[in-house]
Amino acid sequence: MMEIIPDPIFSVLPVVFSEFGTTAEFRSAIRIGSGHINDTYKIRTKDPGLSYILQRINSSVFKDIPGLMQNIGIVTRHLESKIISGHPDAVSFVVLRVIPTTRQKLFFMDEHQNYWRLYNFIEDAESFDVVENPELAYRGGKAFGLFQYLTSDISSEVLKETIPFFHDIDKRFDNFSRTIQNDPENRVKDLFWEIGFVKSREEEMKTIQRLVREEKIPVRVTHNDTKFNNILFDKNKNAVCIVDLDTVMPGTVLYDFGDAIRTGANQACEDEKDLEKVTIDLNLFQAYASGYLEKAKKFLNQQEISYLAFSAKFMTFIIGLRFLTDHIDGDHYFHVSFPGHNLQRARSQFRLLETMEEKFDLMKEIINSIIEEK
Numbered sequence: 001m002m003e004i005i006p007d008p009i010f011s012v013l014p015v016v017f018s019e020f021g022t023t024a025e026f027r028s029a030i031r032i033g034s035g036h037i038n039d040t041y042k043i044r045t046k047d048p049g050l051s052y053i054l055q056r057i058n059s060s061v062f063k064d065i066p067g068l069m070q071n072i073g074i075v076t077r078h079l080e081s082k083i084i085s086g087h088p089d090a091v092s093f094v095v096l097r098v099i100p101t102t103r104q105k106l107f108f109m110d111e112h113q114n115y116w117r118l119y120n121f122i123e124d125a126e127s128f129d130v131v132e133n134p135e136l137a138y139r140g141g142k143a144f145g146l147f148q149y150l151t152s153d154i155s156s157e158v159l160k161e162t163i164p165f166f167h168d169i170d171k172r173f174d175n176f177s178r179t180i181q182n183d184p185e186n187r188v189k190d191l192f193w194e195i196g197f198v199k200s201r202e203e204e205m206k207t208i209q210r211l212v213r214e215e216k217i218p219v220r221v222t223h224n225d226t227k228f229n230n231i232l233f234d235k236n237k238n239a240v241c242i243v244d245l246d247t248v249m250p251g252t253v254l255y256d257f258g259d260a261i262r263t264g265a266n267q268a269c270e271d272e273k274d275l276e277k278v279t280i281d282l283n284l285f286q287a288y289a290s291g292y293l294e295k296a297k298k299f300l301n302q303q304e305i306s307y308l309a310f311s312a313k314f315m316t317f318i319i320g321l322r323f324l325t326d327h328i329d330g331d332h333y334f335h336v337s338f339p340g341h342n343l344q345r346a347r348s349q350f351r352l353l354e355t356m357e358e359k360f361d362l363m364k365e366i367i368n369s370i371i372e373e374k
Helices: 009-017 065-084 134-151 169-182 192-199 204-213 253-264 282-296 302-306 308-329 341-358 360-373
Strands: 026-031 039-045 051-057 115-120 220-222 231-233 239-242 249-251
Touching: 009 026, 009 039, 009 051, 065 134, 134 220, 134 231, 134 239, 134 253, 134 282, 169 204, 169 308, 192 308, 192 341, 204 308, 220 253, 249 253, 253 282, 253 308, 282 360, 302 308, 308 341, 308 360, 341 360
Parallel strands: none
Antiparallel strands: 026 039, 039 051, 051 115, 220 249, 231 239
């Protein structure tokens, strides 16, 4: 029989938990979540109705954790103030609350320089990696549109850019080129098609960044990681909370909408191996866009609306580019479950982009028809 070696991290969780400002007593912990970056644990306390989310923040990815937590604190307090004040659009929303440490800090650093944070646990909530139907897509779109609307009165200047150049396509292309040239794992020789796919779309994919530089598209407070599984739904499948706020910082709403469509209107998983299953579902796209614009139309300008459909192509491309770059570089950024995982992810994203390109005119028509109806 194979010996199961316990994860030593579980032995330190009670000690870490005790550093935060809660009187609850630690009972047990389980690892949860499917995120690529942080380590996430559900902490059960001796009070049966009280649980928390304890996370070890990846300091290799996030270099400015004080700034990151400052951003999260600003946004969560702002959202909570809207709920407390009875804002009509916020009454059904639940906000992640950052539980401060006993020293009133938003994070705790242990003796090994691991960074930890504690959130309230939202009971009876679930997330979805794949969108089941248009109604769920509509509710998810409405949730992210509401998140953007409720934070649209925060000046982006008060937030720090905790991951410099996160969606900066020029920097991503530069990094891609350097990684190809260095080829540390000798993988480039097997990637002729993928590298050609990227290079043939380079100029088109610089469009949004050019419009931001020209100040035609404004910089706002944005989530920057709007995968559909970052929405929590209650037992009735009503969207109640937006999670994974690590990348909240200045950006454009197009990044948020585009990434949501990338995951929310794709009927396959992000790392689907069978590329025949990968396609954009226009019914899901229409439903998500309708829910999103129900809230977001209140503050978007015309240029932002005009490029919503294109943003889905852009975000699918840039995420695929990042997966491919990390594969060539030796898989240092994203967690991988098996050899070639990042390449499989990249190929899935590139196939999704191809289906968007095939249906792009229809996607633009759908956005226009929703705007006219609203």
